[in-house]
Amino acid sequence: MPSTDRITFDPAVMGGKPCIRGLRVTVGTILGLLATGSTREEILAAYPYLEAEDIDQCLAYAAWRVEEREQPLPTA
Numbered sequence: 001m002p003s004t005d006r007i008t009f010d011p012a013v014m015g016g017k018p019c020i021r022g023l024r025v026t027v028g029t030i031l032g033l034l035a036t037g038s039t040r041e042e043i044l045a046a047y048p049y050l051e052a053e054d055i056d057q058c059l060a061y062a063a064w065r066v067e068e069r070e071q072p073l074p075t076a
Contacts, residue, residue, distance in 0.1 A: 004064070006057045018061060020054045030058040 008022045018027040025047060033043050040055055 004057050004061045006054055007061050020050060020058065023049065025050065027058045027061055030055060031062055034059075 006021050007018050007027060008020070009016055009018055010022060013019055013022060014024055014026055019025060020027065020030070030043060030050075033046075034055075038046075040052060043055060044050055044052065
C-alpha cells in the first residue's frame, strides 16, 4: 500500500468514509472534483486548509483501492 498517512478513517467523521487528515473532506470529494476537471490549484483555493500532498495521497489511495481484490471465502 502506498503512503497514505494523511488518509484517515473515523466513524465519527463523515460516517467513517476515508477523509483527509481527519477533516470533513472526503477522498471521494477530491477525486470527484478532479474527475470533473477541477485543477489542483482550484481545489487548494476552494479548500485552503488542504495541501498538495493531500491530493497526491487521495490519488494514491484510489489507485490502491482499485487494484485491491476481495475473494469470497468458501463455505463449508
